[in-house]
Structure formats: C-alpha cells, structure tokens
Amino acid sequence: MAINIAVDAMGGDHGLPVTVPASLDALKLYSDIHITLVGRESEIREELAKYQYDSSRITVQHAEQVVEMDDLPSKALRNKRQSSMRIALNLVKDEQAQACVSAGNTGALMAVAKFVLKTIPGIDRPAICTSMPTMKGHVHVLDLGANVGCDGEALMQFALMGSVLTRAVDDNPAPRVGLLNIGEEEIKGHQRIKDAHALLTQTSINYIGYIEGDDIYKGDVDVVACDGFDGNVALKSSEGVAKMIAFYLKQSFSKNLLTKLVALIAYPVLKSFKDKVDPRRYNGASLLGLRKIVIKSHGGADQFSFLNAISEARLEVAKNVPDLISAEVSQLLQELKPLKSADDAAQVEQVKTAKSV
Template sequence: MSGRVTLALDSMGGDHGAGVVVPAALSILKKRDDIDLILVGDEQLLAEHLSDVEPAIGDRIRVHHASQVVGMDELPSQALRGKKDSSMRVAINLVKQGEAQACVSAGNTGALMATARFVLKTLPGIDRPAIICPIPAKGGHTHMLDLGANADCTAEHLVQFAVMGSALANAVHDMDSPRVGLLNIGEEEIKGTETVRDASQLLGESSLNYIGYVEGNDIFSGDVDVVVSDGFVGNVSLKTMEGVAKMIGAYIREEFSRNLFTKLLGLIAMPVLKALRRRTDPRRYNGASLVGLQGIVIKSHGGADVVAYENAIRIAALEVEKDVPARISRLLANEEKERQGV
C-alpha cells in the first residue's frame, strides 16, 4: 500500500527539542517524498530553525504553534491539567482531528501515555494501551510489550497485549501467524504468578499462535515473535538489556585500550568493531509504539539524536501505511467471535 502520509512531530519534547526534531524532519523529507510533516511547537523558534530550508522540502513541512512544553519530569496529571497547549498535546490533537495520521514525541512517557489516552481514547475492547518495541533477536527481532505503561496487570490485560502485539507484528512485519510467548520464570513447581497462569490458559483458548511460556533469555532466541508481560517486568527486562549492552561495550573499549599493542589491534580491527557497534546501536531500535489507542503515537527516546529520531518517524509512517489500529480492532473482533463460539 502507498499514498501520502502526514505526521505531526512534537518538536519541543525530549532532551534536545527542536535541535534534534527539525534536522531529523528535514533529513527524512529528503529521503522520503511520500511524507509530509507538521512541526508542533514554538512558532518563532521553529521558524528560525527552518529559515534556510530549500523550497522543495519547505513545501512539505509546516509549523503549528503550541505555546507550552511538557517537562521531562512533569507528572502526567499535571501535564494533562495544566498544559493544554503543549506541543505534545497539540500534536496528539492533530491526530484526533485527522490533520495528521500519526504523531511522534520524545517527551516524557508518562505524560505522553496519559495525554494520548485522554485525547484519542482506547480501541473498543482494550482496557489499557501498552508500549511495544522491537527487540533485536537471532535472525531478526521480536516484539515485546508492555514496556512500562502498566505496572499491575490482570490476565485479561495480558491477553489484550498479546492481541495487540500479534496485530502489530503481523501488520508491520508481514508475519503471518506471529508466535506469542508469555514471559515467565521456570524454577518453581507451579510456574509464575496466578495472573500469568490464568493468562496462559486464556491464550491457549484463543486463536492466537500461542507457544506457551518463555523465559528472559528466550527473548533473543529467535523462537518467539511477540513476548508478553506486565509493564513492570517488561520495563525491568528492557532496562536490563540496555545496562548489559552498555557494560559489554565498555568492556570492549577497555580491553582494546589496555596498552599500546591492544590499541593498535583496536585500530586494525576498526571495521569489525564498527560493524559490531552498528548491530548493537540502540538508535536502530528507537521508536516505541503506544498501542491500543484510536490513533498512532510513537514515542522516541528522550535522548534520541537525529539518526534515532528519524527512525521513530519512519516507524510512524510505516504504522500509518499498515493501518495498525484497524488491524488490532479486526484481530480483537475475531477473538471476541472465537470466544463466543461464533
């Protein structure tokens, strides 16, 4: 499928605001002529950033003024009540109003989730939106959710996450029947918590391709396409990945800078080390989706640079093309029929 896509960018959010969003926007417009962008934020500031843009690009970008900015540490409730003209809120409003088909924000996750949920509402049949992200795995990647939106979950929530994850993996990656695994531990007689066991039973009865329990190391095995957990477990696992990757990166640097000989080795081996860094570059995975909403909202990492932010824009465009919310709705309706034995 193709056609033009219009995306709204919260141009003030994140650690770097317009300093990253504008260059990323201009860069993507040069590469993709099917994308139009609305930069949401301080009009004057954005005009300065856009002062010397070539007309061919400038025609496909416009500024939508928003007078406020949500702080990175601001409480979601505060942002919701007190920042009705924030760049984040206005960008989401544009999606609601149909002026944009998706929005991207590097602003604080809690505020983004609360605002998106308030403005766009959840899809029928979804109690709680979740955060989903691709994770590198053997031979490709897997999708993992929830990554931090919902600390406490019921079995029914976990099943809804599984449906959303399946629909997204199917839509975005053309996976016919994504293998869904439920994150659990393997040590005890009766595995895991009651919630997880109940969810496992429900998933077994669903029409999803449920393959059963998976453990933390299975995320990377290539044997599962969608890994489901509550947001507490998912977030700890995600942050653990970041921590381990960073530590091993530091080990590699340390070992290659130990003495003159190893430094020389590091120089000679540079092409390999660069290839390695590319493969473990978290920027390639920037862009988490808030799924379960009546609209597409992509969260970029707060500290994302231009390359990383571009990736988040690309994900937004892809989800628009693939019409992810509609796919989720269809799969939910299927599940509902299945359950009623229709």
C-alpha cells in the same frame, strides 16, 4: 495524498536540534510524507533556517507550552493543554495528521494520548511496544511500563496487539507469541500469567507458551507479552548489561598504544558488529491500543534514532495498524464469548454444587 506526521518538536532531552533535522531526513527518505512540526514557532523556524528543505512538505504549528521530562502525567494532562505534545495529539484526533511522534516523557504521553485519542473498543489498557534485536532478527515486546499489575485478560490483549502489529509491519503471517515467565518455580509465575496462558490457548493467536528472559533474544519468538513492570525490568536490565559490555569492550581497546592500534585495525569489524546491535535502530515504541498511531521515541534519541521513530510512524500508517487491531479485537471477543458463557455456566454449576454439599 501524503501521510502527515505530527512531530512533537520540543520533546526529548535534546528537543529541536534533534527533532528538526531528523524530520528533514525523513522527508528526504520518504517521498510520501508531510511533516507538521509542533512547538514554539519562532524557535522551530530558527532551527529550520539552518537547513535546505522543501518548505511545501513542512508545516509549523505553534504551541506555547512544553511538557518537561519530569512533569507528572496528571500535571501534563491538566495544566499543559497548549503543549507541543497535546497539540500534536490533537492534530491526530482531528485527522489533520495520521500519526504523532514524540520523544517527550512517557507517562505524560501515554496519559495525554489516552485522554485525547481514546482506546480501541474492547482494549482496556494501551501498552508500550518496542522491537528489540535477536540472534535471528527482532522481536516485539509489550508492555514496557505503562501498566503495572495487569490481569490475565490485559496480558491476552497485549499478546493480540503485538501479534497484529508484527503481522502488519513485518509481513509475518503467524507471529509466534510467548508469555514472559520464570522457570524456577514448581508452579510457575504469577496467577495473571497462568490466566493469560489459559485464555491464549483458546484463541487463534499463534501462542507458543511461556518463555524466559533469555529467550527474548534467541529469535524463536516474535512477540513477547508481559506486565509492564516485568517488561520494563527486562528492557532496562538488558540496556544496562549492553552498556556495561560496551564499556568494557571500549576499555580493553583503549588500554594502551598497542591496543589502540589494534582498535584501528579492528575498526571495520567492530563497526559492523556495533551496527547489528545498535539500539538506535530500534528506536520508536508504539502506544498500542489507542484509536490512532502514536510513536514514543527514546528521550535521549539522537537524529538517527529519531528518524527511525518517524519511519515506524510512517509504516504503521501505511499498514493501518489501529484499524487492524480494532478488527481483530472484535473477532477475538467473538471467539471468547462462547467460552466466557461456558465459564459462567461452569461457575454457576460450581456454586450450585458447593451449596448442595
């Protein structure tokens, strides 16, 4: 049976002119998928009419409302029950689709997805996870902004989920997992990071220790776990500096007629360089920790970007990522249980000692 992917056709900065042709591209690329486009039916059909496609592989599901990019999550949750985002997620909940892809606003998508699909037992907070290029391939980083002020246990859960995802989608048997920290302080970083460090050393996760911001891109770590604030700062700063570099590179090559001529000559080289670091290739962040698969596309995604988000959804369905996470969480809780009991016992002991002093 084909994998059915529910696409929030109205989401993102561009909406239908991006989501519809990208969905049709995905159908061409993968013979094993079906797509349900969710949104205003007449508008979707109008967009579809512009293309040739196999209508048996596309379903249109009407949704009256649209979650706007600046809608508050609480508003999206309460007042937009007929939105394309909500209805796409409902299809996944009702098992009519196996994954949802949306370029809609992140906060709203996370809030509605969490409400509709629920979290995996044992997971407190779902996290946003994306892959990013490195000098040797790519790395999965989470959380990227869903959770601010995580404790050590939440960070450990992120590490676990990132590890499971990487093992599944990259066929990497033992992903190296690092905790994002800084190296300046005598006693490094926040307490939550030290707590997560202590927990991770006690698990079967291939935990390699603390890493710093520049290590993200070196290719010596496969999963970076961090608080959502820190991950967001790392991601956005990286985006910013990459854009600045692209800006100056372009400026240098377009300074005058001669440099423009050089640009023409260098075009194939510059093109091959650009392809390697093209952020569009990495579009499609996973909302990990939910019971079903939800992929968040960048709001500003173009057709090629959005296609990659659909590809990610298909891959996660094929690899059955939520079930793998669920199984691993149960196992991890078993691993940590004796330790926790030991901790409790130690604490009781401490209290006793303190009292007797």
